Amino acid sequence: MRLAVEAIAEKMRLLFDRTALEPLRDLGIHEELVLNDYFHKDISVLRSAGVMRDAVGSLDSFCKGIAKDAFDAVANLIDLSPLCKIGEASTIKSQVTKAVEDRAAVVKESLTRVMSWMDPYKGQAETTPEMVKEFETKGEPKGLR
Secondary structure, three states: OHHHHHHHHHHHHHHHHHHHHHHHHHOOOOOOOOHHHOOOOOHHHOHHHHHHHHHHHHHHHHHHOHHHHHHHHOOOOOOOHHHHOOOOHHHHHHHHHHHHHHHHHHHHHHHHHHHHOOOOOOOOOOOOHHHHHHHHHOOOOOOOO
């Protein structure tokens, strides 16, 4: 009976590994993945954040300079001023940065939850590999925990 339980437990573990964990590993999500290597604490120092700040600054300068003069020149034909009603550049920059930080936090939390299924002792907070070996020496079927 014990061998049958061990065989079933092993088959269940292999099935879960093949159908749930292997596809995650194929996506690059594995047991040794350190999420902090990919999610920066301060995204404002990233090159892409600098590009975004420059783009917003350029748009703001354009709207307050060249575009304003051009829009004024055709104002009797069409009102193009709404195209430059974007708000303060500093507000836009901080709102975009906050939106990216918020989304990154959600994605990181989702990945953390997904990765928790890679822990063979999920749901057994106190269980360690040493404890499992001790249980098995006392007669518990292998793979039960």
